[in-house]
Amino acid sequence: MKLGLVIDLDTCVGCNACAVACKQWNTSGTTGPLTDFEPYGKDPTGVWFNRIRNYEVGDYPNSKTVHFPMSCMHCDDAACVTVCPTGASYKREEDGIVLVDQDKCMGCNYCAWACPYGARELDREDGVMKKCTLCVDRIYDHNLPEEERKPACVMTCPSHARYFGDFDDPNSEVSIISRERNGEQLMPELGYEPVNKYLSPREKKNVDTYINETKSIKAVKDWVNRLVSR
Amino acid sequence: MHPALSVIFFTVTSGTGYGLFAITCLYNSISQTNPLGSEGILLSCGIALVLITFGLISSTFHLANPKNAWRAFSRIRTSWLAREGLLAVLFYPVAALYMVTIWKDLGGYNWLAIISIFAALWAITTIFSTGMIYACLKTIRQWHNALTPINYILLGAMLGGLIFLFIVSIYETVIAGLVVTITYLIIIAAISKIIYFFWIGAPAGPTINTATSFTRSMVRLLDVGHTAGTFLTDEFGYQVARVRLIALRWLVLLFAFAIPALVLWVGVTIMPISIVFIIAIISGFIGVMIERWLFFAEARHVVNLYHGTQQC
Numbered sequence: 001m002k003l004g005l006v007i008d009l010d011t012c013v014g015c016n017a018c019a020v021a022c023k024q025w026n027t028s029g030t031t032g033p034l035t036d037f038e039p040y041g042k043d044p045t046g047v048w049f050n051r052i053r054n055y056e057v058g059d060y061p062n063s064k065t066v067h068f069p070m071s072c073m074h075c076d077d078a079a080c081v082t083v084c085p086t087g088a089s090y091k092r093e094e095d096g097i098v099l100v101d102q103d104k105c106m107g108c109n110y111c112a113w114a115c116p117y118g119a120r121e122l123d124r125e126d127g128v129m130k131k132c133t134l135c136v137d138r139i140y141d142h143n144l145p146e147e148e149r150k151p152a153c154v155m156t157c158p159s160h161a162r163y164f165g166d167f168d169d170p171n172s173e174v175s176i177i178s179r180e181r182n183g184e185q186l187m188p189e190l191g192y193e194p195v196n197k198y199l200s201p202r203e204k205k206n207v208d209t210y211i212n213e214t215k216s217i218k219a220v221k222d223w224v225n226r227l228v229s230r
Numbered sequence: 231m232h233p234a235l236s237v238i239f240f241t242v243t244s245g246t247g248y249g250l251f252a253i254t255c256l257y258n259s260i261s262q263t264n265p266l267g268s269e270g271i272l273l274s275c276g277i278a279l280v281l282i283t284f285g286l287i288s289s290t291f292h293l294a295n296p297k298n299a300w301r302a303f304s305r306i307r308t309s310w311l312a313r314e315g316l317l318a319v320l321f322y323p324v325a326a327l328y329m330v331t332i333w334k335d336l337g338g339y340n341w342l343a344i345i346s347i348f349a350a351l352w353a354i355t356t357i358f359s360t361g362m363i364y365a366c367l368k369t370i371r372q373w374h375n376a377l378t379p380i381n382y383i384l385l386g387a388m389l390g391g392l393i394f395l396f397i398v399s400i401y402e403t404v405i406a407g408l409v410v411t412i413t414y415l416i417i418i419a420a421i422s423k424i425i426y427f428f429w430i431g432a433p434a435g436p437t438i439n440t441a442t443s444f445t446r447s448m449v450r451l452l453d454v455g456h457t458a459g460t461f462l463t464d465e466f467g468y469q470v471a472r473v474r475l476i477a478l479r480w481l482v483l484l485f486a487f488a489i490p491a492l493v494l495w496v497g498v499t500i501m502p503i504s505i506v507f508i509i510a511i512i513s514g515f516i517g518v519m520i521e522r523w524l525f526f527a528e529a530r531h532v533v534n535l536y537h538g539t540q541q542c
Contacts (some may be wrong), residue, residue: 016455043458051460053536054453055445065452068442070536078369085312104301107294110311112465113231116369116436118533121461163392184443186339187436187532190368198443 001095003134004074004195006183009120011200012161013050013067018153020026022071022132025152031102035125047121049132050153052082062206069162071153072119072132073186073194080111080120088129095166096195097136102128116187117194123128126222139164167195177209231368232468234527236291240362242319242389242515242522245283245382250279255328255353256418257408259346268332270401274394275329279322288319305472310366314359318472324352338493357386364525371435371542372529377426381525384419385486385518391415392514398508403503416514420487425522427479430528431533435542441535451538466531478524486517509524 026049027034036046050071074091078098081089085158088104089111091097100111102186105128112120112129120131135151138144148155154164165174176199178181183197254274258266281531290296297400303319306310328349331337337345361379368374394397400406439445459467499507529541 045458045460052455053508056450056452059449085309085315086298104298105295106298111373114367114369116469116532118462118536122294178405187440188445189436189440200443208388
């Protein structure tokens with residue numbers, strides 16, 4: 001099995017619900033708590049596994065705002081695991097989930113240096129590295145109904161921009177959708193083979209934009225409008 | 231990258247220690263007559279071990295959870311940090327074996343030659359591993375190249391060589407050949423550092439386009455998605471003004487290479503010999519500390535592409 005996420009950048013509305021759901025679930029889960037520092041102070045900061053950035057893609061008037069959620073990519077060739085000197089970082093053979101054994105981590109930050117996606121954050125309270133677990137304590141929980149055995153971010157996404165599944169199975173939802181819509185890896189040139197795939201926005205017709213007219217009748221209209229409003 | 235003082239101190243000090251130990255061993259095995267005597271060699275090795283130990287202790291200060299540090303030797307098959315740790319710790323018995331051989335005058339010339347070269351290679355391999363901790367990271371282009379371990383080895387050997395000159399000068403006055411050798415070492419180290427400075431100036435590596443998969447249009451960051459700093463921005467977002475970096479590069483070239491080389495080349499003939507070496511050591515140490523600070527401060531982690539950098 002190769003579990004991972006597909007993220008549809010076309011439907012993501014940047015509401016941060018996935019990040020909040022992730023924080024809520026994991027702060028009380030196996031890796032929790034995800035410490036906050038000065039939560040009500042001047043400079044609040046804390047550990048988050050999911051972060052959403054916003055980009056402008058293309059040039060005006062044909063530009064688009066893209067909301068960009070990022071969590072651990074659970075890379076096939078995970079450098080964070082190879083560089084870890086203590087063996088605290090490991091990739092599970094059975095499903096490809098990259099995890100941190102907090103009892104072994106010495107907090108040297110080396111895995112964070114090796115990760116190009118910023119998926120790892122040091123919990124400065126506990127002194128250990130923390131990261132997205134793909135909600136491993138949720139997806140294997142047999143007390144939950146079958147359809148709820150998904151990561152918290154996928155469960156909560158109101159615009160259904162996230163898909164979760166097994167990339168090794170060619171007929172799974174994630175395999176089909178990333179095949180049909182050309183799911184892309186981030187920074188493929190580094191060769192980490194990230195499992196999570198991103199779907200680019202669908203092609204749409206450009207919307208007509210207001211452009212200043214230069215005809216002389218326009219100048220007269222503008223003059224009249226200004227005169228009337230005065 | 232945020233330059234951590236403990237890591238800078240660790241790489242410079244233990245690098246100097248391994249360099250000093252390697253040069254002591256090599257010099258002792260190569261020279262037919264032994265100008266230092268066993269006392270001088272033991273003093274030199276002792277100073278090297280003190281430097282190494284201070285460096286290694288300092289390296290644990292940047293750990294967030296040092297009580298698990300003993301586990302760091304368990305992944306030598308994949309991690310350069312584990313390899314470095316293991317080589318550094320196992321260097322002590324190797325050094326002890328060498329020092330006992332010198333002290334008790336054990337074995338013949340052949341045995342001494344073998345053990346000196348073995349200890350010297352071990353010391354150099356350890357500096358190499360320290361360099362590889364940084365050079366193996368594909369996420370930081372300024373580190374991910376062969377010049378990184380070469381620089382670590384050359385600068386460690388250079389500083390160690392300067393200290394070795396000082397120790398030799400206590401016992402012996404005629405050391406012209408050694409001074410020339412160390413001066414060449416400084417020049418080679420300077421050349422490799424200058425090449426490095428030019429090399430990291432060339433634009434290459436991942437861009438905001440490959441980081442977001444939008445490779446056919448202009449991409450600009452609108453919002454980082456957090457209102458205050460995070461662990462990532464603290465650790466990787468460290469930035470220094472370009473002008474300041476260039477100024478510091480000149481200081482590196484001046485203190486680490488120009489002053490030591492000049493005082494060695496010119497100074498030995500006109501100044502009292504021990505003062506010459508002390509100036510060279512102090513200047514070299516300051517220069518290499520700045521060099522190591524720059525090594526971290528100039529490194530750009532690719533995660534900055536998600537925080538607004540267009541190219542790393």
